[in-house]
Amino acid sequence: MPHPETPTSRPAAPDPGPSSAQAGFDLVLLGSGLGVYTLARAFHEEYGVVATVITKVGIEPMRRSVTCVVDELGSSASDEDLVTAAVDLAIERGGVRPQLLLANADSLVQLMSDHRDQLEPHYVMPILEADVLERLSDKAEFARLCTEHGVATPRTEVIDLSIPRKAGWEPPRTDLPFPVVMKAARTADMAGVRFAGKKKVWFLEDPEELAALLRSIAAAGYTGRLIVQELIPGDDTAEGSITAYTDAAGRVTLLCSARVLLGEHTPDALGRPAAMITTPFDDALEQARALLEATGYRGYANFDVKRDPRDGTWKFFEVNPRIGRNNFYVSSAGANVSRFVVADAIEHRRIEPVTQFDEILYSLVPMPLLRRYLRDPPLKRWVATVARRGVRNPWTYPADGGWARRYARIVGLNHVRKFLRHYPRPTDSGF
Structure with a gap:
């Protein structure tokens, strides 16, 4: 697909197809990358919906995927062009079905909030109110709120x-x-x-x-x-991820946690999990729930946490106002992430909170590379046991066929190269 450099020539509104009609809504995603691809995949798996992805420049897997149609505006497009394109698309579709609008980047959630007056007449947008987003997106304010509500933080x-x-x-x-x-x-x-x-x-x-x-x-x-x-002591394996969804009534309907096994170490991606294993963080999950409910949260949330070996507590670093790049670990553990937002924002239906999940190994990297960075023998045995039941790679969607599996292998090999350059051996601090 060509990459137009300017958004002056707009294509006709993409047809979301009969599956969206059967689901009763259309899905529009802003942005690109792994986190958007897996979000589109979740909706396609659960509802058969083909998402329309509006982005400046897309990635090849999304151009080839059955999960979405990519509308690329070009690298010179502004953030405001994204908003204009989304509004134009909704107008062209004529309001036949609800239009669900989501993003999976902090800056794009902020963009949606800043342009709420333009977007909300056309879209269902289950995101935070502007004042809550302002407070929680600021890590300094987040640390203060954690202290105020008894949530442990560095x-x-x-x-x-x-x-x-x-x-x-x-x-x-x-x-x-x-x-x-x-x-x-x-x-x-x-x-x-x-x-x-x-x-x-x-x-x-x-x-x-x-x-x-x-x-x-x-x-x-x-x-x-x-x-x-x-600095909280410990390497990547002391870190954790908590993914949540809070509905319009202020109820936390999703809480899932995973222990990080290996994080990325390139300068622009430092801290992104590359491999995780789902496991419950009982005390931390309740702290996350309490903070979300106390602050009037709405929509998806993703917390970065780390267990402090000095006292055994989970310390909260930040909350991202989105589902997170690695949201596929939740879906692959038995709770497709699309269900929660659809029940809340489209069906207006109360559902029972989900906090129990399958134990799965999520990984973007080859197993030999992952084993290289696991230094604790009991942890290595645990990972090996779970891996025998299958490793969940977000790029390998069966409906996308053989090219997706080949792409996943290429991504894995690229990770080997990056780790050997930026983090050739594990360290006590993870830096």
Whole structure:
């Protein structure tokens, strides 16, 4: 499929097909990538719906997949062009069926919220209210809310670069013991900032390294807040993921957790799980539920957590206002993620909360590579036992045929190359 560089010539509205009519709704997704592909896959598996994906530039698996039709606007398209395209599509379809609009990136959920007045007359949008999104998308505010509601979180300090800096400005220092971890308080605020050494998360060994990085970030024009947090000991296998859905009545109808076995280590993807095993985090799940219900949450949520070996508690780092890139681990564990939003936003039906799941191994990487990074013998045996029942790879949708399996193998081999370059051997800290 060609990649038009400008959105000046719009194709006719994609026909979602008879399966969408049978399901009683159409699905429109903003964005691209693995998290959108697996979301489209979930709806296709459960309802036979073919999603329309509106994006600037798509990825080849989505262009070839039976799960979706990709409407590419071109790399020069603006975020506002995405909104315009979504509105135009809904108008062309004429309101015959409900139009469900979802995204799986923080910046695109924010875009939907910012343009709610334009989109809501045409779309069902089960997302947070603007004030809740503002509070929870900010990691500094999230840490404060966790403390307020008794949810465990790492010690956190805030560095505010929105304050005007005078001549001779010196970066502030932290009282936290080194090493520390630093990240943007709001991921969306860092999206358009470019500078050497940019990462999703920084691991900093000493005050001088922190000061140098702050100078680079400030010089690049970043005017948001940054958070500095204590380093919770432990490698990737101490980390966890919690996926949730909260309905319009404020009820948490989905809570699923998985232990991370291996995270990605390229600068732009640091922290993304590459392999996980589903297992219940009983105490952390209840904390997640309490926080979602107390803050008036709505829609999908994905929490990043880590077990602190010093006291055995799960520490909450952030909540993403979306289902998350690795949402397929939930669907493959027995609870197709599309059911919860459809019951809530399309059918307006009350369902019983789901918290029990199959034990499955989710992995984007080849098993030999995964075993290389598992250093704990009991954990290796557990993973091997679950793997014998089958490894769940999100790219291998049977309905997409042989090319999907070949693509999954290519992705796996690319991961081998990336790990050997960026994280050649496991470390105690995961950095």
